[in-house]
Amino acid sequence: xxxxxxxxxxxxxxxxxxxxxxxxxxxxxxxxxxxxxxxxxxxxxxxxxxxxxxxxxxxxxxxxxxxxxxxxxxxxxxxxxxxxxxxxxxxxxxxxxxxxxxxxxxxxxxxxxxxxxxxxxxxxxxxxxxxxxxxxxxxxxxxxxxxxxxxxxxxxxxxxxxxxxxxxxxxxxxxxxxxxxxxxxxxx
Amino acid sequence: xxxxxxxxxxxxxxxxxxxxxxxxxxxxxxxxxxxxxxxxxxxxxxxxxxxxxxxxxxxxxxxxxxxxxxxxxxxxxxxxxxxxxxxxxxxxxxxxxxxxxxxxxxxxxxxxxxxxxxxxxxxxxxxxxxxxxxxxxxxxxxxxxxxxxxxxxxxxxxxxxxxxxxxxxxxxxxxxxxxxxxxxxxxxxxxxxxxxxxxxxxxxxxxxxxxxxxxxxxxxxxxxxxxxxxxxxxxxxxxxxxxxxxxxxxxxxxxxxxxxxxxxxxxxxxxxxxxxxxxxxxxxxxxxxxxxxxxxxx
Numbered sequence: 047x048x049x050x051x052x053x054x055x056x057x058x059x060x061x062x063x064x065x066x067x068x069x070x071x072x073x074x075x076x077x078x079x080x081x082x083x084x085x086x087x088x089x090x091x092x093x094x095x096x097x098x099x100x101x102x103x104x105x106x107x108x109x110x111x112x113x114x115x116x117x118x119x120x121x122x123x124x125x126x127x128x129x130x131x132x133x134x135x136x137x138x139x140x141x142x143x144x145x146x147x148x149x150x151x152x153x154x155x156x157x158x159x160x161x162x163x164x165x166x167x168x169x170x171x172x173x174x175x176x177x178x179x180x181x182x183x184x185x186x187x188x189x190x191x192x193x194x195x196x197x198x199x200x201x202x203x204x205x206x207x208x209x210x211x212x213x214x215x216x217x218x219x220x221x222x223x224x225x226x227x228x229x230x231x232x233x234x
Numbered sequence: 235x236x237x238x239x240x241x242x243x244x245x246x247x248x249x250x251x252x253x254x255x256x257x258x259x260x261x262x263x264x265x266x267x268x269x270x271x272x273x274x275x276x277x278x279x280x281x282x283x284x285x286x287x288x289x290x291x292x293x294x295x296x297x298x299x300x301x302x303x304x305x306x307x308x309x310x311x312x313x314x315x316x317x318x319x320x321x322x323x324x325x326x327x328x329x330x331x332x333x334x335x336x337x338x339x340x341x342x343x344x345x346x347x348x349x350x351x352x353x354x355x356x357x358x359x360x361x362x363x364x365x366x367x368x369x370x371x372x373x374x375x376x377x378x379x380x381x382x383x384x385x386x387x388x389x390x391x392x393x394x395x396x397x398x399x400x401x402x403x404x405x406x407x408x409x410x411x412x413x414x415x416x417x418x419x420x421x422x423x424x425x426x427x428x429x430x431x432x433x434x435x436x437x438x439x440x441x442x443x444x445x446x447x448x449x450x451x452x453x454x455x456x457x458x459x460x461x462x463x464x465x466x467x468x469x470x471x472x473x474x475x476x477x478x479x480x481x482x483x484x485x486x487x488x489x490x491x492x493x494x495x496x497x498x499x500x501x502x503x504x505x506x507x508x509x510x511x512x513x514x515x516x517x518x519x520x521x522x523x524x525x526x527x528x529x530x531x532x
Contacts, residue, residue, distance in 0.1 A: 079303060100295075108302045204244075229286050
């Protein structure tokens with residue numbers, strides 16, 4: 047399904063993922079421990095980046111695990127990687143959380159550099175081609191980064207970002223697209 | 235359709251960012267299935283954002299692992315399969331759902347909002363429900379435990395009362411018995427008392443009894459060693475023989491006859507010998523000589 051750029055580690059990772067998916071599909075509770083060990087750092091990091099408070103991040107991570115377990119039968123491996131799916135579940139729950147806590151728009155658009163999550167050292171993730179946050183942010187210009195963060199971590203639509211930043215929708219789309227192009231080049 | 239234009243429209247990025255509605259999302263997936271170029275580009279975009287997410291990885295505190303895994307297990311235990319959100323179409327694709335609740339303007343589906351809210355509510359509500367259920371169960375257990383302990387306490391108190399009553403009754407009995415023995419002992423040890431062996435007549439050769447007689451105080455005690463059991467309705471009667479004339483010294487109680495205790499008899503003014511006969515219960519005025527069982531001289 048995926049274009050394999052780094053054949054050996056990538057296919058190995060895929061194989062592990064296929065096994066994990068199979069165990070989760072079989073309702074094997076022990077698989078959730080493996081799941082946690084494999085994905086918790088990535089999921090927790092993103093959740094923390096969104097909710098900004100550790101105790102809330104913990105709650106969201108647990109809620110996400112419950113949701114992932116219950117909605118697992120609806121996960122379709124043909125449509126994408128397990129990582130993408132679970133990351134979206136976590137992102138959605140975290141975004142719901144900050145909205146349910148009636149975070150004001152102003153607080154959502156506060157400078158990214160102030161977030162607690164950013165100051166924490168990013169741990170090496172499970173993918174061999176993993177690229178650190180520092181390198182990624184060096185490659186993105188601030189405008190691109192702001193838009194990606196609002197879209198990805200803020201749960202904003204492109205129209206909302208346009209309104210928020212007082213930019214034409216076309217500009218937002220162009221920047222988002224450019225930013226993602228930079229990111230995808232980095233991982234190739 | 236112009237594939238290149240489609241790819242450059244920005245819709246694939248929106249797909250990966252999860253800002254598309256369910257319908258738009260399905261459309262992107264349909265087109266990607268038809269056009270390998272679109273599919274390849276879509277995967278690139280998705281992987282780019284995955285990598286961006288991964289770059290933010292923060293290893294959670296070590297103690298969080300246990301808490302989260304335990305909390306998860308508890309949550310899935312308390313959620314019965316019926317309460318599990320059904321695996322419906324909308325939940326197969328989380329990203330479009332996020333657009334719905336918070337951004338109604340972006341063509342959101344109300345369904346998405348519901349599906350998305352469910353797990354959080356279920357988890358929180360479930361936890362609360364579980365806590366309430368656990369509290370009620372604990373309270374009931376505690377009440378039951380108290381009730382059982384109370385019953386046991388009452389039972390114990392009742393038993394103790396019975397035991398104390400029995401103990402005091404036993405003590406009283408023992409005290410009386412001890413007094414009696416003391417008195418008997420005084421009799422036996424008193425020099426003034428003279429022991430008279432009453433031996434069995436040919437009628438009952440094995441019979442044996444002893445009389446203690448105090449000529450000064452006139453007191454008479456009888457101590458049976460061995461006497462045949464008297465026939466029903468009969469009793470042994472002790473006689474003092476004073477100058478050959480029988481004088482009634484009283485009848486023997488059943489316990490005395492059995493040899494269980496020494497019995498004080500009627501005072502006798504003067505005697506040279508004692509004998510026992512078997513008489514009707516309550517005793518008679520003059521002895522039936524044919525039933526004489528034991529006899530002995532002073």
